[in-house]
Amino acid sequence: MADPLLTVTNLETYYGPIMAIRGISFVVPERSVVTILGANGAGKSTILKTVSGVMDPQKGTVTFAGREIQGMDPDRVTRLGISHVPEGREVFPFLSVRENLMMGAFTRRDAAGVGEDLELVYSYFPVLRSRAEQRAGSLSGGEQQMLAISRALMARPRMMLLDEPSLGLSPRLVKEIFEIIARINRERGVTVLLVEQNANMALHIADYGYVLEVGRIVMEDTCARLLEKEDIKEFYLGMKESGVRGTRRWKRKKTWR
Template sequence: MLSIEDLEVAYGGVRAVGGVSLEVGRGEVVALLGANGAGKSSTLRAAVGSVRARAGRVRFDGEDITGTPPHRLVSRGLAMIPEGARVFARQSVEANLRLGAFTVHDQAEVQRRLEQVYGMFGRLAERRAQLAGTLSGGERQMLAIGRALLSGPRLLLIDEPSLGLSPKLVEEVFEALAGLNREQGLSVLLVEQNTAMALDLAARGYVLQSGQIVLHGSAEELRNDDEVRRAYLGL
């Protein structure tokens, strides 16, 4: 579904990503792991065209999308949730959600997706008229996920969904992602510092170090790899 080939990203003269190749199959959850500064976020941003790739190719459903602006990818079924649960603080929860459906012209379908998100995240339903800027960190993360779902993605790229959340809210967010994958076949490329949670959700994973893939394999293989256990699982 998604194929990244020999991707390179640089900021000025500093190389952030150097020759990364990875794939996400249809209906798969794939984790992209690594320490801070390893190039994980830059890989996602380049995949959706929000930063320019210096070299390499990105293909989605077999089509070359390298450098295509993010808003043009949404209608094709590719959406990204950047790190930090960014929301429009001065707009209501529901207004934020509806912005995710900017490419959908069938209002009945928009309403169906809206009710689906409210069913998934009951807190958002309770706060639909509340300003997004007054939500807790966990609620903002739910809102960011919900807004992406309003676009009807087939592949979701999500960057650090657990950042700053309590353990209980982290569990809720990961349960929601697992349900979307299981029940709707949503494909996910997940960047996550909580390696244990990421490998519980994902079928496969890649480990980035200094902008390059140093390990890849099934979630079970990575979970049992001594290097991964020492560096990322604290075992």
């Protein structure tokens, strides 16, 4: 594997007195797709927010392209080449679709390149072209998700942080969006850190996966191997082979940590 683009070591982040991330380390190699799986409240979004600078960690380091970025203001992190697609889309509701996309390119000065990328995202999501002058707030949830991904792409990032891109979308749309994410990674060479509850989709497009439970990483492996693990099948893919889940919790089963 290539040198890691993003390295996170011993990260601890709190919401007030509550420890949301309890000492996490992981790496994201350049041009790869890495996914972090976990249930509600496991701390997935907090990890992304800490990487992009919206939250400051209490301890630990975040190194991006050889530079420590923990505690930096989010607009500076964006300028370094990390685009965050937040959970729940967070489009600018009263700006038009095109204006939203132009805001994605806010940090860029090369008008020609911005024009090219605008064409590129329109080719990924043709529906955005037809809605270009419409207010973003009037789009459907799926279209807003497409807009949020496109907007992040407009910054021509080295790395994209995707927070639950499948949330609230129909299965067909989820498939479409994941295909585009795979294409962005393949064709544009953008490194992707993907946080998902839809483990099946995530494990199929990602190269490497981490499993997060209550603020700790409890398992990591290549996605091909994760897909074969009994615990993943049972808890994340819903394929039960024997018995019920009962009271068994991964936290208690530390053998495979």
